[in-house]
Amino acid sequence: MKLSKRGEYGIKALIDLASRDPARGAATVKEIAAHQKIPVQFLEQIMRALKNAGILRSKPGAGGGYALAKPPDQITLGQVVRLLDGPLAPIPCVSKTAYQPCVCPDENTCGLRLTMLDVRNAIADILDNTTLADVTHRVQQAQHLTASRKLRQPSRTRSR
Amino acid sequence: MKLSKRGEYGIKALIDLASRDPARGAATVKEIAAHQKIPVQFLEQIMRALKNAGILRSKPGAGGGYALAKPPDQITLGQVVRLLDGPLAPIPCVSKTAYQPCVCPDENTCGLRLTMLDVRNAIADILDNTTLADVTHRVQQAQHLTASRKLRQPSRTRSR
């Protein structure tokens, strides 16, 4: 049930891009890597995959870099995770995008399959309905929350 | 987001045991392996782990074998998956049973973490609230369903 580093880094980079001031133009891999603490060359590889999938667009040369190819509310985490991490389903026989039949005599009465189908649906429900825009929005709300908490309790250490 | 073969085999074996007529006594690894098409020696290893965790009990020698150590409604898939497959959480910083801090400056405002927490909760909600008894019950219902469907349409090929 684990998300790979590839998936993790990819999502972080995309969130970084989505929450970046659009006026600043494209972001370079080096910038993002430094910002998010990701090995540069590994991230390069990931960005390429994201680009080939049509999620990012890029421009080489001075002033170049990567930017989202679509508005953030049209990029779901489901797409990204499937691309970088493979199918969401815990077992292939419950995958919608990478279905593979299993060995059990009857898929419709297989206990394992029945439960894993629930799991895959729960995961897909979240990831396919969460866009980059949703994420950045949520992050902002969380930031405001902690900010206002600080306002009420200016100094953590003293107020104990 | 994948379930390992270890986890898969373990769950299948447990379901097999749970849906087995208790009057027949313990089941041998060989039987279960043949029944569920699992490599015998690999299953042996898995059953041992399940036993050491207190989920199974065993008896060596002729007439021996494995049986559930507790009633099926007291064994959750969550326990089993965690034991055989590791934490449910996609990333360590949202795990309840194997928490590890992540590198991001503030966990409370990390977009990745916020969404993955949802995912981990969705998974845990299902697996921690699904017992072996639930599974076998559901399997029986599914079997009745397909059985009654057969009654209404006795011959599949002809009724097309």
Place this chain on the structure above:
DNA sequence: GACAAAGTCGATCAACTTTGTCGGGAATTA
């Protein structure tokens, strides 16, 4: 045009994990 700053690409690699296998031992029953 030359140069620097990016992205592009394919290959390769070490470490780790997964999925088993093997050989012998210990407990239990007949």
Place this chain on the structure above:
DNA sequence: TAATTCCCGACAAAGTTGATCGACTTTGTC
């Protein structure tokens, strides 16, 4: 004692993960 079954640790082949590398192409600037 013999057969059966679980118990245990070691090991190994194959696959996956998480990178790294070197050479190349494209773009903008002087």
